[in-house]
Amino acid sequence: MSQAPSDIDDLIDLMARLPGLGPRSARRAVLRLIQKRGKLMQPLAQAMQGVADTARECLQCGNIGSDDLCKICASEKRANGEICVVEDVADLWAMERAGVFGGRYHVLGGTLSALDAIGPEDLRIPALVRRVTEEGINEVILALNATVDGQTTAHYIADELAERCAVTSLAQGVPIGGELDYLDDGTITAALKARKGF
Amino acid sequence: MSQAPSDIDDLIDLMARLPGLGPRSARRAVLRLIQKRGKLMQPLAQAMQGVADTARECLQCGNIGSDDLCKICASEKRANGEICVVEDVADLWAMERAGVFGGRYHVLGGTLSALDAIGPEDLRIPALVRRVTEEGINEVILALNATVDGQTTAHYIADELAERCAVTSLAQGVPIGGELDYLDDGTITAALKARKGF
Known part of the structure; x- marks a missing residue:
């Protein structure tokens, strides 16, 4: 394709498989x-070789780290009785950048999807239910994307956990x-319904 | 920044230095x-490690390969008395993809630029003049970008080679x-001036 030597062509092919390229x-x-x-x-x-050799998923929450337990799960300070549920590791990093959440996480690894035949067992949802009981969790905070699949998944998890802990x-x-002028109708509707005293 | 483990953060920083990311x-x-x-x-x-270890610039034309002479310079078939001058290796690959040019190349590695203090010595232009004499070249084809810097460079090279060989x-x-409707005025002007019998 690119008329480059074949090893360079192979490298280009591999690079082209990255998202955004x-x-x-x-x-x-x-x-x-x-x-x-x-x-x-x-x-x-x-x-890249170093990360490929050492990176692995945390056995407890699904975050990425270099040990069986990620730094957050290994830290006793983060055991405050709250678990924040996110779709993937990028969302976990976004939450951590905000620096406002002091508990632990649970990475689902996707959302429920009837079309793609992704059920609760494919998403670490049984593991979440287990953690809520074993770790004595008071509150599970659902930080899922505001998409149809994300909200479907949120409702499913809320039902599963309803009698075990608070779900927010x-x-x-x-x-x-x-700016209001640039917001979609759905967001404005949601904001109006959830209005609060000034 | 991203709250990832430090080796993953380092990898992200390096990846972010690639063009397009x-x-x-x-x-x-x-x-x-x-x-x-x-x-x-x-x-x-x-x-990536393999290419980093083996890739090097062709000593003759500046193309990228894994030997002192690139495949094109090493091939006797490509010695047809024509040299195509391009700005960089990406342009050489674009010419090769078209598959219509049978001669050899000369990669300048940039364009003349008074602002960036890039003169002929920085651009393999002396090497081009030497090649024209030593390789018995009949025609040098300037395939430079249609930008101000590209055209300035083309004029300079045409002057240098004027008495040595044909320059096109x-x-x-x-x-x-x-579609005409989407073309800029400059292109339409150039196309009209260079019109040819049907």
């Missing part, structure tokens, strides 16, 4: 890498810095 | 890589499949 941008990225062999390509190859979910409304 | 898309790419450790991340790390450049005009 297509054949053309993978080619540009590989050319940049080759131009910066010493300062970028060598360190990147080594960092992130508030829906106007984002900070958001 | 920012911090957020680098994070997504690394998460995808970790999810596909065996099938994508390991092969990618190895392919790619035709400018309406691209195949192009």
